[in-house]
Amino acid sequence: MSHTSPSSYLVWAILSSMLGIFLVYHLYSFDKFKCLKWNNGPYSGAFKRIMTYSYLLSVPLIMTYAIGFAVIKYKEGYISLELEGVIPTPYQLWSPLSRSAIFPLTLCFTFAWALEMVTHLEELCFWLFLVNAQGGQQDWFKSHYFKTWVVGTFIALLYMPLVTIFTRSDPLKNEAYTFLAGSLGSVSLTIWFMPILWTFPSFLNKLKSEGVDNNTVIRLTKFHELNTIRVLFRYLFTVPILILGIDGSRPHQHINENPFWTDLLTFIAAIGCIISSGITLIIFFPRSVETEIAARDASKERKRLRSQGSVLETRGTNIGTSISASDLPASYTHLRDSTFKPNHSLHDYSPESHHLSFHSDDKIALPDRDEYPLSEISSTAIRPNRKRGDDVELGGIGPPLSLTEANLSRHNLYSSVNPMVHSYTSPINMVYGGNNRSNASRLTFTRR
Template sequence: MPISPAAMSFSALVAMTGFIFMVWHTWHYDRWRCLLYSKEDWFRAVMCHILLGSIACLMVYTWICVHVLYAEYYIYLPQIQQTIVAPWQLWTSLHQDLWRISLYFMTAGWGFLQAIHLEEFLYWGYLIKSIKTPGGPKSTWLKSGFFKLWICLSVSSFALLVGAVHIETDNLDMMRVYLFVVGSVMSTILALASIILCFIFPSFLRTVKRQGAGYEVLERLCFFSEMNQIRTFCRVAYSVAILILSVDGLTEGKTINKTGFWHDLLYLIGQLALFTATCLSIVVLLPRNMTSESLPPHGKDQTFLPMAPYKRPPPARYVNTANTKDNDGYSVKQFYELGERLNVGPDAITSGYPNPFPSLNGRGVGGPEKIEMSLNPKPSTSSGHSGVEEAPFTEIADRTKRARLSEFPNLPSVVSKFKSPFEVSQPKSKGPTQVFVTSHTVVEE
């Protein structure tokens, strides 16, 4: 049974909204430079074109269906005394051909979407494996086994969808049923794999944080973790909804498909969840750097007022009591409590105030306690220096502490410089040439 024209119109509007959002987001991402091929970012350009092609094909599919359904519209059957959507057997040959072409667009769009989900899932597997490999991954993403597996699975899924839509070429309802069965089964498998990733990702995030990842990378990973949970829910929703419709279409009774309410409801749930997950994928796979976007452009006036330190006026003469207050209304006791809360030692305190708590002189502080923090404190005689000298070839370094620090493995560059599953090329280091010096000690017996 064809979907109602109103429900298909809503689906077409949602698809067009997703396409407009893709165009808008890529423009604000890097002014559409992500769609241009270059030697370093050719893979990102390929994946962006696949994602854009997927959304465009799905949008074309929905609008062709809208045109056909509104052209044929409803008919009244006297036998059952009901008004139903005109079945495809009563359509003109032109509209039947257009409907068949729309299913081919659906096949292409769904195949591209499966390739996007496969690449993302396998790339996360590549990253998770990289932090478990001593010394980092042995090869880049484009030369790894995960990339080769992605190519094989993408081609296989596309071939399965093309084969499914050609099982039946005359019965338009069965063409759609076979296509939806194969596509929804593959989407359900990928959605279940994404659920597994949701459980694995928190431990991966803790490992990356423990190994010293930067705040920018941790922020991106945390953002992906939250967005992936919402997106996984949407992917499960649209996969299950389309799977129910397609499996019911293979039965003889076709109970759900012959009920207009449940047929339209499940189809709309599937379409809405599909494009919600796709829009979230756009945000995750092409993350915008809001920090750099907030900076003024180079052509604008970037004159900033210098920051001047605040010089507190000298306090009035104090009496040796804890309740005496200065001109600002603060007592000596309050200043002493502030120093205690800030963990300010006696070397960072200037003279001028007596100690309101003389009983605390037993903390290793001789003489009167100093309360006011100095603007130019004297050099501290105590230091928290760990004993590791700055000289690289010193013989008095604390080797035990250095050994403890070396127990943590270095974070692989593919993780420390992570941007998104589309950004697989490692940025080249800029700046002066770095020279590393090593020494060897030869002991002659």
Template sequence: MSHTSPASYLVWSIMSVILFAFLVFHMWSFDRFRCLRWSSSGTFKRVMTYSYLLAVPLIVTYALGFAIIKYRQGFIAAGGVAIPKPYPLWPDSARSAIFPLMLTFAFAWSLEMITHLEELCFWFFVVKSTEPQDWFRSAYFRIWIVGSCAAIVYMPVVTVLARRDPLVCEAHTFLGGSAGSLTLTLAFTPILWAFPNFLAGLKAAGVDSATIVRLTKFHELNMIRVLFRFVFLVPLFILGVDGVRPHKHINESMVWTDFLTMIFAVGCCISSALTLVIFFPRSVEDEIAARDAAREKRRSRAYSHSLAPSNGRRTSSLTAAQEWDMPITASEAAHMNATAEYPASPGTAFDLEQQQQQQYAGQQRPYNFLPSIDEHTAEAELDGSAFISSPQMAYKEGHYDRARDVNMQDMASVGSASASGSMRKIYLHRRPSGVNPLVHNFRSPIDLGEG
């Protein structure tokens, strides 16, 4: 506090503001802030989302508040050198802001510990459990609940009890928070050590490559994040231990306090940014596909509007996809054979529908059209591990939602089907035995269904 220079809090403020800007950009790109709606998810995901997102602005408030105070107070000359003005020489308005800012930092750290504990318990649950289990009924989930309640009470109480002396309050807050978070980080290292063997076991069990790639990506991000969590926690642990000692060696040196504070700021912001990427993983491929699909839908709708006045056989409110669901009369079939009124660009979904209309013009529409099934699919059907699912179907087994496991690449590789004139997606999936179904449907440590 008074023994650190204004530049150290300025660096901390810059890093935290960059983190907040990245948070806003990432959440907008992720789903346009829809995940922040109260009704968008279950209780568990809401708690994890809001606890993490509230921690970032609290850290920004703490860093900016002390940066403003430090620059306003400046330096004084002592022993022939310039040192930051000690807090007893600050005006009353500045001294009265010390405790609220420290309490803000304590609450932010409590929320960080909730996040770290949830990730620790979740990854232990994934690595250790091989049989179908429910996360919300596991012992790891109960450990997270008890630990989270302790963290949200523990940190503010430490700050409140030591509030009489600001330097002692700062030292105990740094020491208490860094000790708890450092314990969680050290407990996370066995997961990093065991994860390669866990991935090898999934490959041997026949888990699909997309799941292996997804878990490998999370493993690499976790390794980088744990490294920066050590960069974040070790400096504050050193400052906290030195602060509670009778004779302070490090806190009396502006060089060491500034260095450790700046290193802490870098580690804190980078590890928090990686946590955001892990909690809300973006798929650029799916985002581009969704934008292209929306653009094609608007194009098809505009084209159907432009066709309505010329042929008069459909109202302008119907799209080409809706027309395909309607029965074709003999006159319409003859009209489609005689004229080419649907100049859609090659390779689009609209063009595919027009080709199918022309192919079945004047004929009875097929009840079902199945894509070709290779020998692997046939084998999966024989052993009963394959199933057919549509995007609208929500077939769940416990908290394992098979419908959510359907992605665009899977559907494109299998093909499309037509049943009673409407397009359906077919997805065939093999579930290896001895593997927790949560692995197949895993997207994020907080996206685990209702709870």
């Protein structure tokens, strides 16, 4: 910390700030920050809340650590020593205010790293469960993989802060042991991801042979590619920090006393940490550009219909008589031979019918301006055809799909693929859990 240059923390501060900006932009584009609400949708259980807030909290903690030390390092500057030359000012010569900020800032980094390990451990356990589970093993929350994640979460949230707290008397050792403890945990998790990356292509081929729809295979393929890139950058983050931690905990430091190697490893670690965290954000909150464009177009169309309905209603009220169909906009040219009486039949229209109402006096009621609300459009699910053994289950357009007990039993009989694969959108959206009977009504195809 005191032996690293101010520029090393400046790089951390700039990259972490860019990550914070990307976080805000991505969450706004994702659902306009609705995912931050405590009760966000029907599946906002404790698990989803923990995973969402633990990751989102780690980003501002990293920013606080990096920006805080960058300000201190540039404020304290450099000092010229007779035998060492010009070096960053040692922490012993810092002002009392700067020295008092060392432990709180290091503790922020410790908690951020612990929350990162909670995130990566959950993904590791979840995919080990999903890849190895058979069709009848459907309950993630009762599996030993989930229990492993719970135990690992408590360990990560306890041992990381305790290491920092117990070594706070010596700031240099405090930093070295914090780096060593965190990097050992993260390197272990990253290594455990390698078998998943190795077996995932065969897992995708298995899904194709089982007749899983193409959209699900595409989503999982995208996840596999992003996860491969993220694992690479996780190594770029953890290995340099591990080297600095091991060298700093030894009696004689060789790397930490070399300005070139110290700054180089610090720069590489900053790039690996920020890029891997950004990819985690994309995996946890995957955007669907097609859905966003469709929703945006539907909103524009609804506004257009609303404005046309308002114009017609105003003109009909001012005239006080029936309006000829020839006066209608171009979108209503099919009503050319009819007349319209807004104050007579407009309120007779039923939104459930979704068609124009005809009356005995040949007056026609215009559809209500809110006939096609965006909520109905976005909640309508398109169900693909699915192969179930030798049979094909036909899809369609309608409400979110629910598997009946018979269909679920048939799926488990013919398929060795866990049903959670079909509803997978991100590692924090667990919409399938519990026993078989309750699961039959909970397997849904969500919007995201």
